[in-house]
Amino acid sequence: MTERAALVFEDREYGRTELTALADGLAGRLARRGVGAGDRVALMSSNRPEFVLAVLAVWRLGAAVVLLSPAWRRGEVEHALEITRPAHAIGDHPVLRGLMPMLHLDEPIEPGRGDEVRYDPRADAVLVFSSGTTGMPKAVRHTHGSLAAAVRHWRDALGLTSADRIQIATPPSHILGLLNIVTALEAGAWLRLHRRFDLDRLLHHIELDRITVEMAVAPIALAIASHPKLERYDLSSLRYIMWGATPVTPSIAETVTRRTGVGWVPAYGASELPVIACNPLDGARLDTPGRPVPGVSMRVVSLETGEELGPGETGEIEVRSQSLMAGYLPAEATADALHDGWYRTGDVGSLDADGWVHLTDRSKEMIKVRAFQVAPAEVEAVLHGHPAVADCAVFGIPDGADGEAVIAAVQRAAPVEAEELIELIGSRLASYKRPRHIEFVSGIPRLPSGKVLRRVLKEQALKERDGRTSHS
Structure with missing residues (x-):
């Protein structure tokens, strides 16, 4: 009996057993290059299955992966390498290859066999970069423990099961892309990875693959709403479309629902704490990113005094959870973001008496x-x-x-x-x-x-x- 596909890329399907064997084989090659527990490995890659294999292989060695955006220019990569100091590199990008020795993902990966892996929950798993809307990006350190907590929260919030089918066209080097991949693998869901974002291809595969959960950020939502031939696609397999990364624009969301019949599930997170709040799957609202997910505590504090505010009062949103980052690199940036276990999101908003989050804006903006x-x-x-x-x-x-x-x-x-x-x-x-x-x-x-x-x-x-x- 052929194993069910866990990951699909173009015409290539990977079962879970094959993914594990290929990750083991790649881990063996990295180990022979000197990668070991506690090391940091830079990864700069286009959207491809080998990205997933590289992440799994680095983790199998007890090392941490430093995710670099393939959209970055040389100066941005130099900054990222300077603050994270990876000892090794893997990927397919000429900028990274020009800055340090790199194992190229175009090289054939032979299957291998490794021991069962037990991750130390306190060890760093991944370093992702904050959005960098102000100043230079900071590296956000997530341990295996904090990432596992985020995956549990995301899986529960989305109601994701092995019966679901999702696709990812956004960069996996961003926390949302990585979270979607890892959560899909953990839930046993069927996952298609796209080389790049192409709206018609995305809509075609919802129809062809019977996708059940679609992930969208603002540009994708705008593109769907304005597509002149949207009604030609059969999107009836979708349970919902998730809107994340930015506040929902109700007029855009309502246009998509009117034209397709598919509703939205807004959610709210940050690189530092990936899953903060989410709407219920039934009865989702467009005026709020939802309520704090189970396992996340939230409070609103005064922008002037830092004192906790009551329901409906507007201030800075602070959160704490097992999914909270371990800190930033450079390390001195951490003190401004964390205090007494609470993370200062920099977002301005309120919590109403029923626990719904209302975002006003970024305090820095x-x-x-x-x-x-x-x-x-x-x-x-x-x-x-x-x-x-x-x-x-x-x-x-x-x-x-x-x-x-x-x-x-x-x-x-x-x-x-x-x-x-x-x-x-x-x-x-x-x-x-x-x-x-x-x-x-x-x-x-x-x-x-x-x-x-x-x-x-x-x-x-x-x-x-x-x-x-x-x-x-």
């Missing part, structure tokens, strides 16, 4: 106008409601009179004037939340996770402003 705080997400939600807006991002730039000026970058789906959009925001929100200026752009820069790179937009806006000033 809040815009201060004449001492008033403006949440970019709040302004963006209004802009997204205009039919001529395909995508948008709101940010602040320094202003001599008001402290900061609100700026909106807008990608148009149809002709519209800036004055019309500013007037729309002014009709929905307080006057100080109206953008001073709207920049029309060809696209909104985002990380693979879907998070907006406001820093990039801010730098562009400042250059343009300074250029205008120097010529006036």
Whole structure:
């Protein structure tokens, strides 16, 4: 009897037994190169089955894997290597190969046989990088114990079983991609890995493979909602689509549900604590990422005093759990994020009396106008409601009179004037939340996770402003 596929990539299927044997074989090659318990191994790879095998092989040796994004440039990789100091490297990327000796994943992997592995829950398992929306990215250290707790939380939150079929097109070097892969393997679910994101291929495989759970971040949700031929695809196998990494845009989610009949399950997490909150699978709401998952404690503290706040009061969200990271590299960054076992998320929001989480925005991204705080997400939600807006991002730039000026970058789906959009925001929100200026752009820069790179937009806006000033 042929073993059921656990991982599928293009036309290639891997059973669980074959995955284990190939991981053992690759572990043997790494061991002969000197990889041992406690070492760190850099992994920079495209989306491919060998990425999964490399992670499993490194773990089988008691080493930790340092995940580097294949989208990074040389300077970003140099920074990551400098703060994590891996002794070995594996992957398929020329940038990593140019910086240190690398075992190339194109080399054939022969099956092997290893002993049963027992992971030390206190040992580092993976180092992933924080989103880096401000400053240089930090490495987030997860132990085998914290990662296993995150996998349990994710499996329970999604209701994932061996009957489920999922696919992954987002980079596995990001915490969400890795979490989805490991959770699918742990649950015995059927998993298709895609080489890259292609919307039509994704929709085709939902229909062809009878996918039951689809994972989406904001750019994917936007692409699905605006697909002109979406109704041609049979998506009836889906139990739901999960929306993570960014707050839900209700108008986008509702458009997809109206056109496909498929509902959404919003969730909330961070690289430092991968699963924080999730909606119930039945009766999910679009105005909240859900309630804290079992095993995660959450509280809201004052942005000014740090004192714990009551239901409905807005402040910074703090969380603690067995799934919490062990700390950052560089290590000195850890003290600002952890205190008394609580992780400071940097997210601003509230918990209502029934335990639902309501996110306002990132505290580091809040815009201060004449001492008033403006949440970019709040302004963006209004802009997204205009039919001529395909995508948008709101940010602040320094202003001599008001402290900061609100700026909106807008990608148009149809002709519209800036004055019309500013007037729309002014009709929905307080006057100080109206953008001073709207920049029309060809696209909104985002990380693979879907998070907006406001820093990039801010730098562009400042250059343009300074250029205008120097010529006036």
